[in-house]
Each structure stands twice: as structure tokens, then as C-alpha cells.
Amino acid sequence: MTSFGKHYQVIFENSPQGMFILDFQGRFLLFNEAVRHLFDKSDDELKGTSLFTLCTADDIKEFPKRFQALVLQPNSHLEDECRFLQGKNSKWIRIRLHHVGKGAFSPFIFGILEDITRNKRGEERLLRQKEEAEKATQIKSAFLANMSHEIRTPIHTITGMTELLLETRLDEEQKEYATQVKYAAEVLIGLINDILDFSKIEAGKLPLEIIQCDLISLVEEAVEMVSLLAHKKGLEIIIDIAKDVPSWVLGDPVRIRQILINLINNAVKFTQQGEILIRVRVISVEGEIYRIRFEVIDTGIGIPEDKQSILFAPFTQVDFSTTRKFGGTGLGLSISKSLVEMMNGTIGVTSKLGAGSNFHFMIPLERVLDHEEEVEIIVDEVHAKRPVLVVENNEHVWQVLYYHLTDWFERVDWARTGQAALERLKRSSEKPYGLVLVDQRLPEMDGWQFASEVRNTSLAVSPSLILMSPLGFGTEAKMKLLGWFSGYLDKPITRKKLLECIGSVLYGTETIQESDKIHLEKVEEASWIGKRILVAEDHLVNQQLFKTILEKFGLTVILAENGLAAVEVIEKNPVDLVFMDVQMPIMNGYEASILIRQRGYRVPIVAVTANAVKGEREKCIETGMDDYLTKPFKSKDLIPYLQKYLRSGRAGEEDVPGMDEIEEAELLTTDLEEISASLVQPDTEVFNYPAAVETFLGKADVVMRVVQAFREKVLDQLHEMQGALDNENWDTLTVISHGIKGGAWNLEAKRLGDAAARLEQASKNKERQRAMEALRDIEREFRAFERFLDQQLKLPAKE
Numbered sequence: 001m002t003s004f005g006k007h008y009q010v011i012f013e014n015s016p017q018g019m020f021i022l023d024f025q026g027r028f029l030l031f032n033e034a035v036r037h038l039f040d041k042s043d044d045e046l047k048g049t050s051l052f053t054l055c056t057a058d059d060i061k062e063f064p065k066r067f068q069a070l071v072l073q074p075n076s077h078l079e080d081e082c083r084f085l086q087g088k089n090s091k092w093i094r095i096r097l098h099h100v101g102k103g104a105f106s107p108f109i110f111g112i113l114e115d116i117t118r119n120k121r122g123e124e125r126l127l128r129q130k131e132e133a134e135k136a137t138q139i140k141s142a143f144l145a146n147m148s149h150e151i152r153t154p155i156h157t158i159t160g161m162t163e164l165l166l167e168t169r170l171d172e173e174q175k176e177y178a179t180q181v182k183y184a185a186e187v188l189i190g191l192i193n194d195i196l197d198f199s200k201i202e203a204g205k206l207p208l209e210i211i212q213c214d215l216i217s218l219v220e221e222a223v224e225m226v227s228l229l230a231h232k233k234g235l236e237i238i239i240d241i242a243k244d245v246p247s248w249v250l251g252d253p254v255r256i257r258q259i260l261i262n263l264i265n266n267a268v269k270f271t272q273q274g275e276i277l278i279r280v281r282v283i284s285v286e287g288e289i290y291r292i293r294f295e296v297i298d299t300g301i302g303i304p305e306d307k308q309s310i311l312f313a314p315f316t317q318v319d320f321s322t323t324r325k326f327g328g329t330g331l332g333l334s335i336s337k338s339l340v341e342m343m344n345g346t347i348g349v350t351s352k353l354g355a356g357s358n359f360h361f362m363i364p365l366e367r368v369l370d371h372e373e374e375v376e377i378i379v380d381e382v383h384a385k386r387p388v389l390v391v392e393n394n395e396h397v398w399q400v401l402y403y404h405l406t407d408w409f410e411r412v413d414w415a416r417t418g419q420a421a422l423e424r425l426k427r428s429s430e431k432p433y434g435l436v437l438v439d440q441r442l443p444e445m446d447g448w449q450f451a452s453e454v455r456n457t458s459l460a461v462s463p464s465l466i467l468m469s470p471l472g473f474g475t476e477a478k479m480k481l482l483g484w485f486s487g488y489l490d491k492p493i494t495r496k497k498l499l500e501c502i503g504s505v506l507y508g509t510e511t512i513q514e515s516d517k518i519h520l521e522k523v524e525e526a527s528w529i530g531k532r533i534l535v536a537e538d539h540l541v542n543q544q545l546f547k548t549i550l551e552k553f554g555l556t557v558i559l560a561e562n563g564l565a566a567v568e569v570i571e572k573n574p575v576d577l578v579f580m581d582v583q584m585p586i587m588n589g590y591e592a593s594i595l596i597r598q599r600g601y602r603v604p605i606v607a608v609t610a611n612a613v614k615g616e617r618e619k620c621i622e623t624g625m626d627d628y629l630t631k632p633f634k635s636k637d638l639i640p641y642l643q644k645y646l647r648s649g650r651a652g653e654e655d656v657p658g659m660d661e662i663e664e665a666e667l668l669t670t671d672l673e674e675i676s677a678s679l680v681q682p683d684t685e686v687f688n689y690p691a692a693v694e695t696f697l698g699k700a701d702v703v704m705r706v707v708q709a710f711r712e713k714v715l716d717q718l719h720e721m722q723g724a725l726d727n728e729n730w731d732t733l734t735v736i737s738h739g740i741k742g743g744a745w746n747l748e749a750k751r752l753g754d755a756a757a758r759l760e761q762a763s764k765n766k767e768r769q770r771a772m773e774a775l776r777d778i779e780r781e782f783r784a785f786e787r788f789l790d791q792q793l794k795l796p797a798k799e
Contacts, residue, residue: 018113022097024071026051026064029108038093038113040086051111055082056090067097070109074101081116092120159185208342212368213253216241219294220494222260223278224471227492230268231470236275239492240400243407244282246290248368255339256363260294262332263359267298274299274356277396278492288367295360303351311349312337336361378643379408383506386434387411389463391421391450393442397493401437404495408502409435418445422453425463432461435505437489440469451484464505468493531576531646532556536566536592537608538584540713541743542631544706546579548696549635553642561585563592570601577645580625582609583738590623597624604645608633631742634695686781687788688748695748703747710743711789714782721759721778725771733763733771740778744785752781 012019013032020031028035028046036046039054052060052067060082070078078097083090094114101107162182170178223239230237260278267276279295303311312333340347345363388409392398393416405412415421418438425433436454440447447467454465464486471490487505489497533555535546547557558575560566564587566580578596582589593605606627607620617628627641689703696702717736724732737759744753759774 020111020113022051022109022111024107024109026067026109035113038091038115039084051095054084055093056084058083070097070099074099074107091115092117155185155188208252208255210250210252212248213251213256214247215249215251215256215292215365216245216247218253218257219260219278219280220492222257223264223492225261226264226268227471229265230276231491233268233271234273235268235271236394236397237492238275238277238394238396238400239494240277240396240403241280241495242282245280245292246365246367249290249365250368251363251365252343255343259336259339259361260296262336263294263296263361266332266359267296267300267357271298271300271356275394275396283362288369289364290367291362291364293360293362295358297356297358299356302353302355303349303357304353308349308351312347379502379506383434384409387413387428387431389413389415389421389424389433389436391415391418391436391438391442391447392468393417393439397439397491401493401498404498408499418442418447418450418453421450422457425454425459426457429460432459433463434461435466435502436463437466437468438485440467448484455484466501466505532558532573534558534560534566534569534575534578534603536560536563536578536584536589537581538562539581539739539743540709541706541746542581542608544702544709545633545696545746548702549638552635555642563587563589563595566592567595567599570596570603571599575603577641578603578605579608579629579641580605581742582607582620583735585735589625590619593620593624606641606645631745633746685750686752686784688750689788692748695746707747707789710747711786714740714743718779718782721775725768725775728766728768730763730766734760737763737774737778749781749785752778752785755781 012030015032016034018032018035018038020035021029023029027048027050031046036042039046041049052064055063060080063080063082066078066080070076076099079095081092081094083092092115094116096112096114098110099107100110159182162178162185165178166175166182219241220239223237227237264276264278275298277295277297279297281293281295283291283293285291337347340361340363343363345361347359347361349357349359351357386409388405388411390398390401390405390412392401392414398414402412402414413424413433415424421436421438425436438447438450442450445453447469451465451467454462465484466487466489467485468489468491471492487501489501533546533550535543535550535557537543537546537559538561543559547559550557558569558573560569562584563580566578567587569575570578580589580593584592587595589607589609593607596603596605604627605625606629607617607625608629608631609616609620620628626645629637629641692707693700693703696706717740721733721736723729724736737756741753741756741760744750744756755774755777759771759778762770762774
């Protein structure tokens with residue numbers, strides 16, 4: 001052995017770490033003193049002993065398999081931990097093995113042992129302490145939760161009885177005392193709720209409920225819940241939500257609202273003058289996951305830098321004087337932090353003493369795809385070209401209004417004071433303002449005084465005025481009687497409220513709520529003039545209904561009787577929108593849409609079907625259609641699709657409906673009223689003639705023409721349907737009954753349409769007996785329909 005080799009031998013023998021060599025069966029071949037000492041065994045006891053037999057069975061279950069893998073892979077490594085018994089006690093060792101496969105030696109397993117018993121004992125002790133602490137926390141939290149529930153019962157009794165007391169006859173002093181009791185009880189309820197939430201969070205029993213929710217409405221509702229208190233203090237409260245923030249998301253609306261209310265309440269509490277800005281922005285988008293940042297920015301007292309780190313700890317505020325002066329448990333921010341982290345988000349604050357604070361949190365939310373965005377009114381070109389003036393002394397309010405108004409108007413100007421606004425109005429004779437939005441709380445000259453000055457000022461054109469006032473501090477009822485303002489807006493202003501108010505002022509519109517979407521009944525159709533609409537529909541009634549409605553909106557209508565004809569129209573003529581019936585002869589709407597997309601045409605296609613069943617919309621989308629319209633439909637049902645898919649045209653003033661059209665509409669209305677009055681009151685389910693005329697936009701002559709054509713066609717189809725049923729030609733029967741169903745329903749002949757719907761379903765299911773019964777029903781209802789035409793409308797039958 002060389003001198004160098006002797007050095008290695010000395011190191012091996014005297015190393016404080018256990019070193020050893022194993023054969024490929026895991027048996028000890030060589031080992032040093034440290035190994036003998038660690039296992040407390042002699043050379044004879046260790047030599048030839050398997051390493052696996054020394055470790056306890058529970059800790060070495062997978063070790064032999066891993067050892068075999070090591071043996072098969074030269075120069076590989078293996079590390080594991082296990083226990084072994086030493087007398088009555090056990091010890092922990094860390095084993096590191098290396099397959100030595102290089103050099104002149106035969107391959108062998110070299111290993112190192114390390115005693116880690118002390119470390120393991122420490123870990124076990126910490127784990128026991130952690131479990132004991134968690135158990136203690138759960139006991140404390142359970143106690144707090146139980147106590148909170150017990151305390152809330154008598155408090156609710158106090159608030160309930162106080163409310164009843166306030167409804168009785170009390171003098172002013174008694175009313176003041178009762179009001180103070182009610183306020184104190186409500187504060188106490190708030191404190192108890194904080195404690196209850198905190199205890200649930202600590203106990204790990206506060207679950208999140210992830211559901212579909214309207215995020216924008218949620219934010220607006222949270223702000224409105226605390227805006228009254230802000231306005232009482234004279235604070236401006238502003239909502240600034242970016243347009244790319246998705247409306248519908250998957251999240252816990254209750255907890256998101258709770259976080260916002262906590263932060264906004266804090267801002268109101270610590271702000272004596274100025275404003276509170278609630279800002280919502282999209283930080284990033286990955287697929288359908290939106291990382292959204294919420295900010296609550298105030299002009300309050302601010303927070304020293306050295307105190308900001310403790311803000312989100314439970315039961316803490318900046319100092320004890322804060323608690324005495326402003327109240328609270330110091331739990332609101334801690335609860336908010338826990339909720340945000342449960343949603344995989346982050347929360348923080350930036351602040352400067354005396355210069356306000358910015359509390360912000362970010363959470364990831366998944367956008368819901370099957371919810372359509374709200375349809376907005378289209379401001380026509382005439383109104384859009386007239387400038388708008390905003391009279392507002394708060395710059396942030398102005399910025400938010402400008403952000404939205406410039407979507408609808410070409411020019412939006414700003415004046416900080418009423419006097420400055422008056423000067424602008426006087427100088428605008430060449431291009432006068434059409435609309436002026438005025439803040440009620442202006443310096444020197446408030447909104448009412450401004451309106452009075454406008455009335456007393458000689459202007460080329462008098463603008464429409466909208467008064468903006470804090471929620472809860474509305475305009476005086478007596479002042480409203482003066483009629484100086486055309487509309488009124490409550491602050492904080494939201495995009496929806498702003499647009500609704502403008503629509504009401506410009507067009508006299510009233511909003512209606514339908515399927516979680518707000519539509520405006522009256523739409524300025526001038527912006528659609530010149531657009532070309534293809535209607536693929538095989539039934540005459542539906543063709544004429546589409547044609548009547550769309551032409552009334554100033555649109556050019558092209559008709560196609562089947563899907564193949566629709567494809568040919570698109571190839572020859574560019575169109576802006578397609579209404580595609582899904583069931584037509586020769587080629588149905590599904591097949592036509594697939595063919596249109598295959599040939600590279602991206603024109604929007606709206607499916608038209610009476611099958612309002614689950615899965616029908618998805619089927620239409622899969623074939624390349626963009627949207628879905630159910631039969632029967634009215635004129636107002638088409639408006640959202642026109643608004644959604646037709647861009648505003650550049651119509652000139654000559655495109656605006658003139659007096660001739662207005663007079664024609666009035667005459668048609670009168671005609672409808674006279675006809676309806678002259679009719680005997682029949683069963684409207686046989687044929688609701690007044691409703692049919694209304695459906696066709698008051699055009700009684702069109703209804704008469706369509707009804708006559710429908711009557712003649714159904715007479716021919718009755719024989720055709722009987723032949724199809726005799727030969728069990730179910731496809732023909734389905735197509736014909738589907739057409740009669742849609743035509744009858746759109747003509748308001750409900751019973752005939754219902755009978756046709758039953759025949760259609762029976763034909764689809766190939767149920768002969770049910771089809772025979774449904775066909776007899778159609779014949780019976782059609783005879784009743786004909787009697788109405790003969791007796792009430794005096795329409796002659798086909799000769």
C-alpha cells in the first residue's frame with residue numbers, strides 16, 4: 001500500500017462519521033469505529049449483517065426496492081432515514097449510499113451514517129407543541145363562537161324593540177335616547193360579527209362559497225352600502241372600474257363584498273375631508289383567469305411607516321388613542337387579510353402620515369364565459385356630435401365621467417365652477433352643448449343656482465341639464481317641480497346609471513329588467529341605416545315579420561328560403577348580419593352555418609329556433625353560429641342583437657326619421673285602436689289580432705297580407721301532412737309542423753301553434769298515434785282560426 005493509500009485508510013478508520021462498504025446484497029464488508037459505536041456492536045456481530053435488518057420495519061418498507069435500483073445504476077446515489085433499536089431506546093440515522101463503479105476495483109456500495117436522533121427529537125417536540133397550540137386555538141375559537149352567538153340574541157332583541165319603540169309617539173328627547181340605543185346596539189353587533197368571523201378563521205371553519213357573481217354590481221353595491229356615511233361627512237366617494245374588468249366571474253361574493261366594506265369603512269372612519277376613490281383594474285390575464293386589483297384610496301390621516309407592518313395583525317390599530325377615538329376591534333384588516341389569502345391573493349397598504357392611504361388587494365378570479373355582457377344603448381350620430389360639458393370641481397370624478405362619456409360622445413369638456421361653465425356656454429354658439437352634467441355641491445355657485453343662471457342667460461340652443469347629487473342627500477322635491485333639470489344622477493356615479501340617465505334625457509327611454517340584462521326600449525335606429533341583413537327562413541310569416549321589423553329600423557333585408565340559398569347570397573353579396581332559422585328544407589341552418597364558416601366567411605350568424613331547450617345554444621355555437629334567438633319574438637327582442645353586431649354607421653341628418661314617418665306611425669296606431677275597438681272580444685288564444693298588429697309594428701295592412709298568405713299555405717300543407725303521416729315520412733312532417741308552429745306563434749295564433757308543436761315533437765320521436773292526435777288538433781284549431789278570419793276580419797277564403 002502506498003503512503004497515499006495509508007492516508008485514506010487512516011481517514012476511513014478515524015472519521016467521526018460512520019463509513020462503511022456494502023456488497024450488492026446490502027451486507028457489511030468494511031466499516032469504521034464510528035459505525036461500531038453507533039450500532040453498539042462488535043466486528044463479528046456487524047460483518048456480514050444486512051443493513052436492512054438493523055432498521056425498524058416501519059421505516060424501511062421501500063428501502064430494499066430503492067437499494068436494488070441503486071445496484072443496477074453505477075454512480076447513482078441514495079439517501080434515506082430510519083430508526084433502529086439500541087436496547088430499550090431507539091435512535092435515528094441518516095443513510096447516504098453511493099454505487100462506486102469506477103477505477104480498477106470491482107463495483108461496491110460506499111455508505112455514510114449520521115446520527116440525527118437529537119434533530120428528530122426536536123422535530124417531534126415542535127410538532128407536539130404545534131398540535132397543542134392548535135388544539136388550544138380551536139378551543140378558544142369555539143368558545144368565542146359560542147359566546148358570540150349567545151350575545152347576539154339579546155342584542156337583536158334590543159335593536160328590534162328599539163325599532164318598535166321609535167315607531168311609537170315619542171317626544172324629541174325620548175326619540176334621541178332611543179336612537180342612541182339603536183346605534184350603540186348596531187355597533188355592538190358589528191363588533192360581535194368581527195369576533196365571530198375571526199374565531200371561525202382561526203378554527204379553520206370559515207369556508208368560501210365559489211359561485212357565479214356579477215363583480216361590477218358587487219363593487220357598486222359595497223360602495224353604496226357605506227356611501228351614506230361618507231356623504232354625511234361631506235366626503236366625495238368615487239367608483240372607477242376599468243372597462244376590461246369582467247362582469248361575471250367565479251368567486252365568493254359575500255367575502256369579496258366584506259373585504260371591500262371593511263376597507264371602505266376604514267377609509268371613511270379615518271378621513272375627515274376630501275375623497276375616497278375605489279379603483280378596480282385588471283393586472284394580468286392568463287386564459288380565463290383575471291388577476292384583479294382593488295384599491296381604496298383616501299385623503300385621510302395616513303399611517304406612519306413604522307406602524308404599517310402591524311396593521312393586519314389581529315386586535316391591533318396604530319395606537320390605543322385610535323381605538324378610543326374611532327372605535328373598532330382592530331379585527332377588520334386581519335379578517336380581510338385572511339380572506340384574501342384564502343382566495344390565493346395578496347393584500348397591502350401604502351401610506352404617508354397626513355397624506356392619506358391606499359389599501360389594496362389582488363385576487364385571481366375566473367371569468368364566466370356563458371354570461372353575455374350588458375347591451376348598451378347606441379347614441380345616434382346627431383347627439384354624439386354635440387359636445388357635452390361636465391361641471392365638477394373634483395378631478396377624479398371628472399376623470400371617471402370623461403372615461404365613460406367619450407365612449408358615446410365625440411367631445412367632452414370640463415369646468416370646475418359654475419361661473420366657468422357659464423362662460424363656456426356663452427362662447428359655444430357655433431357648436432352649442434347638447435348636454436350638461438352639473439354637480440350639486442359646487443363652490444360659490446351650487447347646481448341649482450347654476451341652472452337658474454342658465455335659464456336667465458340668452459343661449460343659441462338651451463342644453464339638457466343633469467344634476468349630480470350625493471346619494472342620500474337628493475335634490476329638494478319642491479325644486480324639482482321647477483323643471484330646470486331633465487335628469488338626476490345619484491353619486492357615486494356608475495357607468496350603468498350614467499347611461500340610463502343619458503338615455504332617458506335624450507330619448508325619453510325607460511329601462512326594463514330582463515334576464516339580468518338591461519335593455520333600453522327605444523333605440524335610435526339611424527345608426528344602423530344602410531346595413532344589409534340576410535334572413536334565412538322558409539316560412540312566410542317569419543320572413544315578413546323579420547322584414548317588417550328590420551326595415552322599420554332602416555335596414556336592408558335580403559330573404560333566403562333555405563340554407564343553401566343563404567350560402568349563395570353570402571357568396572354573391574356582402575351582408576352585415578345573418579338571422580338563420582335552424583330548420584329549413586334542402587339545407588338546414590346548422591349545415592348552412594358550417595358551410596359558411598368552411599368557406600371563410602366571418603359574418604355574424606344568429607340562430608333562430610323555437611327549441612329553447614338546454615344544449616340547443618351550445619349546438620348552434622358548435623356549428624359556427626355566434627348567438628341564439630328563440631321564437632316567437634317581438635321587435636324589441638331583435639334590438640340587443642342589432643346593437644351587439646352592427647357597428648354604428650355614419651348617417652347624415654337626412655337619415656333621421658322625419659315628420660312623415662312620425663305621422664304614419666300615429667295613423668297606424670289610430671288604425672290599430674279603431675280595429676281593436678270594432679272587434680267582438682274572441683278567444684285571444686285562437687287569434688290575438690291586436691297583439692299581431694303590435695308585433696308587426698302597427699302595420700295592420702302587413703298583418704292582413706301575411707295572415708292571408710299563411711292561411712292559404714296551411715290549407716295546402718294539411719293535405720301534405722296527412723300524406724306524410726300515412727307514409728311515415730317523419731322528416732317532412734317535422735319540417736312542415738315546425739314551420740306552422742313558428743308562423744302561428746308569431747301571428748299570435750297560440751292554440752294552432754301549440755298543436756303544431758305537439759305534432760313536431762311526435763314526428764321527431766316517430767310516435768304515430770300521438771302524431772295522428774296532434775294532426776287532428778291542428779285541423780280543429782285551424783278551422784277555429786279560419787272562422788275568426790271569416791267572421792271578425794272578413795277575410796275571404798282561397799277559392
